[in-house]
Amino acid sequence: MSVSLSLRDRSYRTLSFLYPPSFRREFGEAMVQMFRDDMHERGALRPWSRVLSDLVVSVPVQQVEVIVSKRSNDVHVAQAGLATAALAVLAVVASGRYVVVGLCVVAVATATALLYSRSRLPYREAVTDAGARWWRLVLLGASILAGIAVTATYGPDVEWFPWHLAVFLYLGGWVLMIVGAVLGVLHLARRLRRHPVAS
Amino acid sequence: MARGQLPAASLHVLLALVDGEKHGYAVMREVEALSDGAVKMGPGTLYGTIKRLLADGLIEEVEGPATAELDDERRRYYRVTAGGERVTAIEVARLKTLVQRVQRLRPDLGLGLA
Numbered sequence: 001m002s003v004s005l006s007l008r009d010r011s012y013r014t015l016s017f018l019y020p021p022s023f024r025r026e027f028g029e030a031m032v033q034m035f036r037d038d039m040h041e042r043g044a045l046r047p048w049s050r051v052l053s054d055l056v057v058s059v060p061v062q063q064v065e066v067i068v069s070k071r072s073n074d075v076h077v078a079q080a081g082l083a084t085a086a087l088a089v090l091a092v093v094a095s096g097r098y099v100v101v102g103l104c105v106v107a108v109a110t111a112t113a114l115l116y117s118r119s120r121l122p123y124r125e126a127v128t129d130a131g132a133r134w135w136r137l138v139l140l141g142a143s144i145l146a147g148i149a150v151t152a153t154y155g156p157d158v159e160w161f162p163w164h165l166a167v168f169l170y171l172g173g174w175v176l177m178i179v180g181a182v183l184g185v186l187h188l189a190r191r192l193r194r195h196p197v198a199s
Numbered sequence: 200m201a202r203g204q205l206p207a208a209s210l211h212v213l214l215a216l217v218d219g220e221k222h223g224y225a226v227m228r229e230v231e232a233l234s235d236g237a238v239k240m241g242p243g244t245l246y247g248t249i250k251r252l253l254a255d256g257l258i259e260e261v262e263g264p265a266t267a268e269l270d271d272e273r274r275r276y277y278r279v280t281a282g283g284e285r286v287t288a289i290e291v292a293r294l295k296t297l298v299q300r301v302q303r304l305r306p307d308l309g310l311g312l313a
Contacts, residue, residue: 023246023247023250027275033222033223033274034222034242035242038224050239053241054243055241055243058244061247062243
């Protein structure tokens with residue numbers, strides 16, 4: 001292998017770090033080999049042009065796909081549900097804007113940590129039927145709504161109320177529950193189609 | 200198993216594999232040849248499509264040929280499964296019907312099938 005080819009390999013390998021870790025682990029070497037084959041047959045310009053335009057399109061697709069389709073274990077989902085419900089309670093109880101801002105930062109950090117931990121799952125484990133996880137969305141939405149309901153009923157009467165955050169969480173809770181319910185119906189319909197109940 | 204209409208990229212990859220197992224680069228070249236250069240896939244798009252086809256059980260990974268070169272150790276070979284062949288046949292038939300209907304509506308477009 002020539003030095004220049006090796007340098008090109010390394011350059012492409014570095015760029016491939018833009019893909020999700022699970023995708024890179026599964027297909028990274030094969031993609032580098034494909035790039036090498038292309039270089040070998042068509043010179044430098046066309047493969048680089050193809051690869052750069054491909055990165056612009058395929059990296060966001062793979063990143064979004066991983067976030068949407070990752071399988072999280074029950075503990076992660078329960079943690080996310082409890083953390084969000086606790087945040088809802090604290091946000092409503094909180095009497096200062098700084099506290100709300102701080103809670104938002106904690107929420108973003110929690111979500112980031114969860115997404116990162118999910119991205120460490122191997123690809124084979126990550127590819128599962130998303131519809132089978134419908135009940136987790138319903139549970140998460142219900143936790144959020146329950147947290148808001150408890151706070152509204154038993155929380156202290158404060159002067160400054162974080163309406164924006166409360167409304168956002170309220171709507172978010174309903175959206176999660178509705179999406180979960182729709183996915184659940186579709187999932188059950190699919191299961192019935194695959195394994196019809198014997199009459 | 201995939202349901203409904205296949206994405207264009209998936210159909211092209213399946214069509215590129217119907218005549219036997221191939222590695223990624225060979226699939227890419229075959230897709231270009233099949234589409235007269237209209238469909239060009241980079242590594243990310245191709246392996247993203249392959250990932251979905253594997254997950255749907257339409258293709259499967261196989262061992263490379265015994266005469267593989269040193270570089271072939273990094274290559275991944277794929278072939279169409281029986282389910283993949285069925286889905287490909289259904290999709291091709293659907294496209295054929297579509298073209299025939301358009302041809303009946305607008306014979307002047309010159310979409311006659313051989």
